[in-house]
Amino acid sequence: MHPIYRRIVQSWKPTSTAKLAAVLIMSLAVIATSPAQTPTATEHLQSPERMPIVERPFTTDPDKFTFAIIGDKTGGGLDKWHVFDRAIDEINVLKPDFAIMVGDLIQGYTSDVTQVEAEWKEFWEHQSDLIIPFLPLPGNHDITNPMMYDYWQKHLGRTYSAFTYKGCLFLLLNTEEKHSLPEDGEGWTETWFGDAQVAYIIDELTKRKSVRHTFVMLHKPAWLHENSGWSQIEDALADRAYTVFAGHYHNLTLHTRNDRRYFVLGATGGGFTEREARIAGAFDHYSIVTVDGNEINVAIVEPGNIYPADFSTTEIKKKLSDIITLQPHLEIESESPMSEGRLDIVLKNGLEKQVEVDLIFHSSENWQTAPNELTFLLKPGQDVIGSVVLSAPSDAFLPLPTYEYSILYGGEQLYRRTEMVYPVNPSEMQMITDWVLLGPFNLDVTEEIAASNTVPPDFANAQLPTYDKSLDKTYQGKHGDIQWQEHHVDSGRVDLDIVLNKPEWSSAYGVTHIKSPNAQQVLAQVRWWSNLGRLFVNGVEINLAAAPGEHLFYGRAYVELPLKAGWNTITVHSGDYTGGWSYQMAVDNTTNALEFSSNPD
Numbered sequence: 001m002h003p004i005y006r007r008i009v010q011s012w013k014p015t016s017t018a019k020l021a022a023v024l025i026m027s028l029a030v031i032a033t034s035p036a037q038t039p040t041a042t043e044h045l046q047s048p049e050r051m052p053i054v055e056r057p058f059t060t061d062p063d064k065f066t067f068a069i070i071g072d073k074t075g076g077g078l079d080k081w082h083v084f085d086r087a088i089d090e091i092n093v094l095k096p097d098f099a100i101m102v103g104d105l106i107q108g109y110t111s112d113v114t115q116v117e118a119e120w121k122e123f124w125e126h127q128s129d130l131i132i133p134f135l136p137l138p139g140n141h142d143i144t145n146p147m148m149y150d151y152w153q154k155h156l157g158r159t160y161s162a163f164t165y166k167g168c169l170f171l172l173l174n175t176e177e178k179h180s181l182p183e184d185g186e187g188w189t190e191t192w193f194g195d196a197q198v199a200y201i202i203d204e205l206t207k208r209k210s211v212r213h214t215f216v217m218l219h220k221p222a223w224l225h226e227n228s229g230w231s232q233i234e235d236a237l238a239d240r241a242y243t244v245f246a247g248h249y250h251n252l253t254l255h256t257r258n259d260r261r262y263f264v265l266g267a268t269g270g271g272f273t274e275r276e277a278r279i280a281g282a283f284d285h286y287s288i289v290t291v292d293g294n295e296i297n298v299a300i301v302e303p304g305n306i307y308p309a310d311f312s313t314t315e316i317k318k319k320l321s322d323i324i325t326l327q328p329h330l331e332i333e334s335e336s337p338m339s340e341g342r343l344d345i346v347l348k349n350g351l352e353k354q355v356e357v358d359l360i361f362h363s364s365e366n367w368q369t370a371p372n373e374l375t376f377l378l379k380p381g382q383d384v385i386g387s388v389v390l391s392a393p394s395d396a397f398l399p400l401p402t403y404e405y406s407i408l409y410g411g412e413q414l415y416r417r418t419e420m421v422y423p424v425n426p427s428e429m430q431m432i433t434d435w436v437l438l439g440p441f442n443l444d445v446t447e448e449i450a451a452s453n454t455v456p457p458d459f460a461n462a463q464l465p466t467y468d469k470s471l472d473k474t475y476q477g478k479h480g481d482i483q484w485q486e487h488h489v490d491s492g493r494v495d496l497d498i499v500l501n502k503p504e505w506s507s508a509y510g511v512t513h514i515k516s517p518n519a520q521q522v523l524a525q526v527r528w529w530s531n532l533g534r535l536f537v538n539g540v541e542i543n544l545a546a547a548p549g550e551h552l553f554y555g556r557a558y559v560e561l562p563l564k565a566g567w568n569t570i571t572v573h574s575g576d577y578t579g580g581w582s583y584q585m586a587v588d589n590t591t592n593a594l595e596f597s598s599n600p601d
Contacts, residue, residue, distance in 0.1 A: 061293040063166035066096040068132075069217075069265060069287040072104035072247045073123070074141045076271015080284075081126055083303055084269035087286045090306040092131050094288060097165070099132055100172070102247035102265060103139025103219030108148060116151055135161075135172060139219035139248065143176040145183065160197050162204040168291060169211040171201060173218040175228070191229030192222055198229065202236045212294060214242035221246040221264045223257060234258070243296055245287075252281035252300065263287075263298070278302070319350040320414065323407055324357060330390060330423045332397055334521065339394045343403075343421055345386040349378035353410030359388075360404055367392045367401040390421060397423075398544060399551045400558050420553050426525055429586035431492030432512050432570075434598035437485050438465060439508025440500045442478045443532075443575050450531070450577045453548040459507055459532050459575050464539060467511055467569065469599060478506055486598060495582040496530075496574065507532070507575035514570060514587065515595035516563040523588040527556045530583060532575035537561050538568055547574075561587070567600055 047053075068091045073084050091099060105127075106119035127134065136142075138159055143149045152159055159174040177194040191198070205214070214237065222230035223244070234257075244262040250272040255262040266272070268286050275282040283302055290297040325348075330341030349355040357376040361369040370389050378384055390401060400423075406416040444458045465475060471484040487499060487510075496508055516522070526535055526545050533547035535557070543549075545557040561570070574583050587594065 059292050064290070064292045065166050066094075066288055066290045068094070068096045068099040069245055069289065070099055070101040071265045071268040071284075071286060072102070072139065072141075072250055072270035073268060074104045074107045074139075074270055075250065075267075077267065077269050078107070078271075080269040080271070082269075083284045084126055085129070086303040087268050087284075088127065088129050089308075090301070090303055091286065092129070093306055093308045096132060096288060099130060099134050100170075100217055100245075101134070101136045102217055102245060103137055103175075104141040104247065104270060105136055105139070106142055108141035108144045111145060111147055113147060113151065116148060120151075120155070137161075137172040137217055137219060138174050138176055140176055143174070143179050146179050146181070149176070149179040160193075160200065162200070162208075164208060164211060166291070167212045169204065169208045169214045171204065171214065171216045173197065173201070173216065173233075175218050175220040175222055191227075192220065192225075193229045193233070198232050201233055205236045205240075209240070212241070213291065213296060214240055215289075216242060216244045218244070218246050220248045221255075221262070223255070223262060241294065243298075250282075252283070252285065261298075268303070316351070320409075322348050322350060323355055323414075324405065326405075326419065328421045330421055332423050332523070333394050336394055338391055339397055339423075340389070340391045341421070341423075342390060343388045345374070345376075345388070347376055347378055347384040347386070349380055349382050351409065352380055354379055355414075356408040356411075358406050358408075361388065362402045362404065364392075364399070364401050366396050366398075369401065369403075398558065398560060400553075402553065418554075420558075422558075424523060424588045424590065426556075426586065428590065429523075429525060430589040430594075430596070432585045432587065432596060433489055433492050434596065435487050435494060435510045435512050435572075436467075436471065436598050437487050437494070437496070437499060437508060437510050438475060438482060439496065440478045440482075440503040440506035441508065443505045443507050443577075445505050445577060455532060455548070456575075459534075459573075462507070462573065464536060464571055464573070465509060467571075471599070478503060484511075488598075491584075492586060493529075493582050493584045496576070497579060497581045500581075502579060504576075504578050506581075507573065510572040510574070510583070512570050512585075512596065512598050513567050513600050514561070514563060515567045515597070515600070516565060517593050518565050520563055521560040522563055522594070523558065524561045525556055525558050525586045526572070527584045528552070528574065529555065530574045530576040530581050533583065534573040535559065536569075536571040536573070538564065539571070567597075 070087065105123050106116070108116070108119065110116060136156065138152055143152055143159070149159065159177060159180070161172045163170050173193065174197060175192045177197050178192065180194065208214070216237070220228070222228035223234065242260055244260070245265060246263065247265050249264050250267040250270050251264065252266040253264040255264070265287060266281060266283060266285050268284055272282055285300050285302045288299045288301055325346040327344040327346065328341065329344065330339070332339045345359065347357055355378040357378070359374045361372050368391050374386055374388070376384050376386065401421045402418060403421070404416065404418045407414040443456055445456045449456055468484060471486070474481045474483055487494065489495070494510060500506070500508060526533070528547040530547065533545070535542045535545035542559045542561070544551050544559045547555070547557070549557065551557060570585070572583055572585065574581070
């Protein structure tokens with residue numbers, strides 16, 4: 001935890017030297033005569049023996065409570081109601097006992113009562129969502145003149161107050177009490193508080209000497225101004241335990257006076273120049289104060305990262321998944337010079353905020369797309385349909401076209417994805433499940449090569465081993481003699497780590513066979529979970545399938561297999577450095593005309 005943050009959030013236990021000495025003496029006496037009296041977790045839990053738990057003191061305060069402090073909304077910030085609203089929503093989720101606002105609820109600074117009424121109406125419309133008791137105190141924007149002072153008294157009540165709650169005293173002060181007098185009248189500038197308010201404060205402090213803590217709430221940080229009248233109040237606070245909270249400056253600063261904490265809180269939707277480094281204090285926030293025994297913990301919370309329990313439900317996730325549906329319709333017409341298709345885009349916004357969808361096709365040597373870019377704006381409840389037309393030469397349609405789309409929800413990125421337009425859905429291709437495997441062989445690889453996309457020469461130049469139909473032939477492998485071994489896997493994913501006992505810096509071969517009724521080009525997909533990969537059909541390499549390779553799409557290569565009539569030998573040569581070694585191959589067999597065997601008769 002950063003030391004500055006620790007000072008703001010940590011428990012505060014004010015002590016004098018005399019008190020500290022007394023505590024030490026008492027502690028030593030307790031240690032000498034009896035076990036520690038601090039309750040442990042097991043004294044508060046009904047639990048089985050040896051239940052895993054880190055024992056630390058549980059609270060013993062039946063009157064533990066929390067309250068929120070909301071900072072300035074006005075003094076600028078005309079376009080920041082969303083920040084205030086977010087803070088209200090989050091406070092509702094945290095549900096403290098009550099909330100106090102340290103002034104500047106409206107813009108004020110007007111003598112027009114109609115304007116004042118309109119501004120208060122606007123404030124209450126936003127504040128009304130709060131579900132806990134709310135105690136406002138006035139700031140200079142709320143009481144700017146005698147008219148606004150009278151308005152506060154008539155419509156809100158007292159301009160300063162005191163109350164007790166669970167053994168704590170709260171003083172809600174008015175730093176604009178001078179406006180109870182006619183402007184420029186006698187005594188108008190002598191003090192921010194006025195004699196009556198100071199007398200009230202002193203009386204409350206005198207009557208409430210036994211409270212466990214006193215909270216002083218005011219708008220302007222009067223202790224920073226010599227002639228504010230604060231010294232009388234501070235003298236009356238004397239040596240009691242207390243904490244002071246103010247606002248006004250729209251910038252978070254923690255002062256220490258008399259071994260007590262004096263907070264100047266930042267704004268909660270008010271105007272200021274934000275600084276990216278939060279340590280400067282220039283950011284919107286509210287505060288959550290926890291009173292636990294004699295400990296006072298203050299948390300500074302920036303709106304935006306506290307959410308209700310039902311924030312992301314299965315119903316919402318379903319609506320998110322329904323935002324975009326992409327339906328490719330693409331067929332390669334081998335007997336026609338051009339192949340055409342389209343990508344249908346179905347959009348549906350069943351959510352509460354605007355959705356923006358941006359789609360752009362990547363440049364391609366062979367594929368033409370119209371349009372190349374699309375942007376959709378969907379209001380809540382709106383559905384939209386669009387499409388993109390695609391075309392390419394039938395004899396040069398690889399690599400397949402790819403596109404990227406992003407979705408913004410309420411101006412925030414929901415996700416960004418890259419997709420490929422397939423003539424055949426990969427899930428409908430037939431997995432090759434039967435292979436014969438040979439390996440491992442040694443790779444002469446250095447760590448420098450492994451850290452780059454360089455293909456090791458011994459892998460790139462390796463001659464394919466002669467396939468032995470009997471599977472009896474012996475080869476010199478990485479750790480001695482090896483032979484071809486048959487392998488079946490239902491998922492089609494050949495896990496060479498398991499088959500070959502997790503070798504590192506190794507290569508291996510896989511062979512299977514495809515029988516075609518005639519000579520034809522067949523679309524296939526090979527997926528590499530390895531550093532290196534090569535694919536051969538009847539001994540001829542298919543360069544587009546190589547790994548590493550610029551045409552790979554998330555480790556997948558889409559290629560055409562030049563099959564001859566009859567049985568064709570498919571060879572996979574793969575290599576891996578340090579584990580996670582496997583591959584998978586699938587073929588377009590929608591006509592069911594192809595036959596597959598690892599070792600045909």
